[in-house]
Structures are given as structure tokens and as C-alpha cells.
Amino acid sequence: xxxxxxxxxxxxxxxxxxxxxxxxxxxxxxxxxxxxxxxxxxxxxxxxxxxxxxxxxxxxxxxxxxxxxxxxxxxxxxxxxxxxxxxxxxxxxxxxxxxxxxxxxxxxxxxxxxxxxxxxxxxxxxxxxxxxxxxxxxxxxxxxxxxxxx
Numbered sequence: 001x002x003x004x005x006x007x008x009x010x011x012x013x014x015x016x017x018x019x020x021x022x023x024x025x026x027x028x029x030x031x032x033x034x035x036x037x038x039x040x041x042x043x044x045x046x047x048x049x050x051x052x053x054x055x056x057x058x059x060x061x062x063x064x065x066x067x068x069x070x071x072x073x074x075x076x077x078x079x080x081x082x083x084x085x086x087x088x089x090x091x092x093x094x095x096x097x098x099x100x101x102x103x104x105x106x107x108x109x110x111x112x113x114x115x116x117x118x119x120x121x122x123x124x125x126x127x128x129x130x131x132x133x134x135x136x137x138x139x140x141x142x143x144x145x146x147x148x149x150x
Contacts, residue, residue, distance in 0.1 A: 011048050014104065020045075030067060038108075043079070045072045046106040049099050060099035065125065065133050069093050072107035073123040073137035080111065080119075085142045089118060093135035103127045109137075117141065 017034040020027075027033075031053070034046045045068070047053075053064045070088055077086040099105045109123035118138055125133040 011102070011104070013048075014046075017044075017046055026067070030064070033068070033071065041079075042108055042110065043075060044106050044108050045075060046104060049101050049103045049105060051101065054101050057098075058101045060101075060103070060105065060132075062095060065095070065099065065105075066091065066093060068105065068107060069123060069125060069133055069135060070137070072125065073109045073121045073135070074139050076109045076111045076121045076123075077119060077139050077141065081141060082145070084144050086139045087142045089138040089140055091135065091137045093133050095133055096131045097127075099127050099132045105132060107133075112136075 013034060014036075016036040018036070020033045020035055022030075022033065031047065031050060036044045036046070038044060047068060049060045053060050055061045070091055073091065074086050074088060105125060105127055107123060107125035109121045111119050112122045113120035117140055119140070121137045121139065123135055123137065124131065
């Protein structure tokens with residue numbers, strides 16, 4: 001196991017967050033992502049910025065923030081229909097402030113428009129009171145999800 005595979009920052013996951021069960025494919029590269037259902041029917045997804053996520057300035061790399069934004073902004077689609085996968089058509093983001101090594105990064109989104117089979121979402125990613133990234137995405141439903149045998 002390399003140093004990048006280990007979380008070198010002591011941290012306790014905030015109450016209510018549970019790990020996402022995404023351990024295959026790209027999920028292995030990103031590391032553990034978390035989710036919490038909110039009382040208003042919405043959601044918050046999160047991750048801890050680890051060494052593996054950083055650039056040369058010890059800030060979270062923009063590529064990691066974009067990948068996280070894709071998972072956050074697109075998840076609003078899953079709240080509409082959990083029986084199908086969704087695909088990203090376009091993702092537009094504005095980087096507002098850095099997320100630093102050891103920061104707990106959170107994000108949420110909502111569907112703000114629909115044109116035929118294309119859905120537009122608006123999302124927000126933050127650390128504490130600091131906005132890190134905001135943007136919009138266009139998504140489309142794709143193939144049905146396979147139901148795992150129990």
C-alpha cells in the first residue's frame with residue numbers, strides 16, 4: 001500500500017454520513033465518498049481531501065473536484081428515477097476557492113429544468129461556510145440498473 005492509499009489526516013466522519021458503496025472502476029481511484037439524506041428530501045455528498053487528491057500546492061486537484069461535481073450534480077437524477085443509470089452530457093463549473101488537504105468537502109444539487117429527455121441540474125460544493133465550486137450539468141437517463149441478487 002502506498003502513502004497515497006492511506007489517509008494521513010486524522011478525521012472523524014460527521015454524524016449522519018455513510019460511505020457510498022462504489023468500490024469498483026473509477027470509485028477505486030476516487031477513494032471513499034459519503035452521503036447523507038437531508039430532512040427536506042435532498043441529499044449531501046462528501047469526501048475528505050486526502051494526499052492522493054492534492055496538487056502541488058496541497059489543494060484538492062481540479063480534476064477530483066470535477067469528478068466529485070459530476071457525482072453530486074448527476075445524483076439529482078437518481079432521486080427522480082433510481083431504476084436507470086444516467087450519463088453526463090455537459091458539466092460547467094466555476095472554481096471559487098480551494099479545498100485544502102484535510103478539508104471535509106460537501107456538495108448537493110437539484111434539477112432546475114427539463115427539455116425532452118435532457119435534465120439540467122444546479123450544484124454547489126463547499127467546505128464549511130466557503131463555496132469551493134458551483135455550476136450546472138446536463139444529464140440524460142440511460143440503461144436500466146441491474147438489481148443485485150440477494
